[in-house]
Amino acid sequence: MIHFAIVGCGHIANKHIEAINKIGEARLVAVCDTNLMRLQELSASLQIACFTDLTEMLASLPEIDVVCICTPSGLHVKHAIAAAKAGKHLIIEKPMAMTLEDIDLIIDAASQHDVKIAVVHPNRFRPAVQRLKWALDKGVFGKISHISATLRWNRDQAYYDQSIWRGTRSMDGGVLMNQAIHSLDLLQWLFGSITQVKAMIDTRIRNIESEDVAVATLRFANGYLGVVEAATTIYRANLEESISVFGEEGYAIIGGPTASWIKQWNCAKYPAEEVNEWIKQVEADPIGTSGHQAILNDMVEAIYTNRQPIVSAADGRSAVKLVLEICEDGLRNMPTREIGGFVC
Numbered sequence: 001m002i003h004f005a006i007v008g009c010g011h012i013a014n015k016h017i018e019a020i021n022k023i024g025e026a027r028l029v030a031v032c033d034t035n036l037m038r039l040q041e042l043s044a045s046l047q048i049a050c051f052t053d054l055t056e057m058l059a060s061l062p063e064i065d066v067v068c069i070c071t072p073s074g075l076h077v078k079h080a081i082a083a084a085k086a087g088k089h090l091i092i093e094k095p096m097a098m099t100l101e102d103i104d105l106i107i108d109a110a111s112q113h114d115v116k117i118a119v120v121h122p123n124r125f126r127p128a129v130q131r132l133k134w135a136l137d138k139g140v141f142g143k144i145s146h147i148s149a150t151l152r153w154n155r156d157q158a159y160y161d162q163s164i165w166r167g168t169r170s171m172d173g174g175v176l177m178n179q180a181i182h183s184l185d186l187l188q189w190l191f192g193s194i195t196q197v198k199a200m201i202d203t204r205i206r207n208i209e210s211e212d213v214a215v216a217t218l219r220f221a222n223g224y225l226g227v228v229e230a231a232t233t234i235y236r237a238n239l240e241e242s243i244s245v246f247g248e249e250g251y252a253i254i255g256g257p258t259a260s261w262i263k264q265w266n267c268a269k270y271p272a273e274e275v276n277e278w279i280k281q282v283e284a285d286p287i288g289t290s291g292h293q294a295i296l297n298d299m300v301e302a303i304y305t306n307r308q309p310i311v312s313a314a315d316g317r318s319a320v321k322l323v324l325e326i327c328e329d330g331l332r333n334m335p336t337r338e339i340g341g342f343v344c
Contacts, residue, residue, distance in 0.1 A: 002026050002300045005064045005088075007054050007079050008071030009033035009042060012093055016068045017046070019293040025300050029064060032057045054079055058086040066299060069093060072163075073178070074171030077102035080117075084109040089116045091299055094185075095177050096316030098170065100324065103317045110313065118299050118309035119316030121185040122291020128254045128262050128282045129186065132243065136190055140269045141247030146225040147191055149183040150255075151175070152239040155232035160208050167208025174203070174210030176323045180230035183259070184326075185319040186243055187228075193221045194322060201330030205233040216326045228326070260286040 004020050006013050009031050020028045030049040031042050039050040051057035058064065067083035069076050069092040077097045080090050090110060096119050097103045110117050123129060135141065155175075165171035172178055188194065199216035206212040212233050218226035242255030242263070250267020254260075262282050265275045295311055302309045 002065045002303060003029045003061075003063050004066045004068060004296075005030040005032065005057060005061065006068045006070055007032040007057075007083070008069065008075075008093075009035065009038045010070065013068070013070045015290070015292040016070060016091075016296065019290065019296045022293055023297050023300060025304075026296065030057050030061050054082055058083065058088065064088055065303065066091060068296075072165045072171050073173065074098050074165065074168075077106055080106045081109045084113050084115050087113050087115060089118075089299060089303060091118045091120065091296060092316065093120045094181050094316070095173070095320045095323070096313065097320065098173065098177070100317065100321060103313070103320060107313050107317070116299065116302055116309055117313040117316070118295055118302075119311050119313060119319075120292065120295055121182060121189075121311050121315065121319065122295060123182045123186055123259060124189060124311065125289065125291040125294040126258075126260050127286065127288045128260055129190075129243070130288075131262065131278055131282070132245070132252055132254055133190055135252065135267075136245070140250060140267050141245060141252070142249030142268075144191075144224050144245060144247040146227070146246055147187070148227040148242075148244045149180070149187050149229075150240055150242045150244075151180045151183050151230040152234045153179055153232050153241070154234045154237050154239075155179070155206070155212075157206055160206055167206065167210050169209050172210065173323070174201075174208065174214075175212055175230045175232045176201070176214050176326055177210070177320070179232060180214070180228070181319050181323055183230070183241065183243065184228070184322045185315065186259070187218070187226060188318050188322065189315070190243070191220055191222070191224055191226070191245075193318075194218050194226070194325075195221050197322070197325045197329050199228075199326040199330040200333050201327060202334070211327070211330070214326060214330060216330070256286075 032051040043050045066089040160167040196219035201211040201214040213231040216228040241259045244253045253264040255263040
């Protein structure tokens with residue numbers, strides 16, 4: 001039995017709790033948060049140990065094997081290093097940390113204390129995305145000319161106002177670090193490393209310190225050109241999250257309000273009848289096994305078999321690195337203003 005603990009009991013912790021409860025070899029033994037009301041709710045519903053101090057939790061329960069880091073992004077480095085030094089494996093919510101320096105500190109602590117790191121990028125496990133990965137590995141689209149990632153979502157002012165850390169440059173970041181980072185992870189997982197970035201970012205509508213809209217062009221190491229569009233300024237509701245690929249022998253678009261459906265697929269190597277069957281399979285179950293459950297289950301297997309998790313610390317670092325590169329270039333292209341903060 002692998003014993004889990006969670007630090008940070010906000011909304012995202014619920015996904016970890018649900019995932020742990022579905023894994024036969026996993027058991028949740030403790031949660032930690034400074035919010036006493038939330039702890040009381042979890043204590044009553046889960047009947048497990050609750051702590052307001054991470055150090056106390058780690059010292060009190062040596063049987064803990066894995067700590068899920070679900071605190072605000074700017075606190076990940078502090079909590080991850082503390083858990084690693086206690087010899088606990090780490091599952092870290094995205095982004096892994098807010099800077100590459102902090103990520104490297106986490107990686108060093110994990111290496112010194114021989115613990116594993118998994119980073120939560122769950123979109124990789126969606127059936128439609130898995131189908132696209134399979135097709136790309138087989139080269140079914142031929143020579144690829146370009147790709148795109150689009151995130152057109154709504155995060156209204158009330159979303160940012162619910163906690164003082166939301167939208168800040170040190171604790172949260174903007175649309176790139178908080179929302180589009182999943183799309184940026186997919187771009188690199190599906191299409192390889194990126195060698196050149198040109199970008200513009202801005203804070204157009206939301207009253208936050210970080211960017212609420214960003215556009216970028218990318219050049220991949222294999223020659224592909226890429227386009228990124230990300231915004232939390234869309235009116236009223238999430239509109240689109242998509243990954244598109246265009247090649248000499250076909251194209252595909254994975255999209256919908258979340259990138260969970262095959263919206264378009266046309267390629268020379270597979271007839272329309274076969275593609276339509278794929279589409280039906282995805283539409284019948286667009287989520288499949290939840291990404292959180294897949295990542296936590298993979299950690300259990302990685303511990304038993306002594307291998308590295310599928311979504312590694314290197315993957316988490318690459319996603320943050322791309323966010324920072326887009327932001328850095330975007331800041332260089334910002335117009336001069338007397339008022340306003342722009343982030344990453």
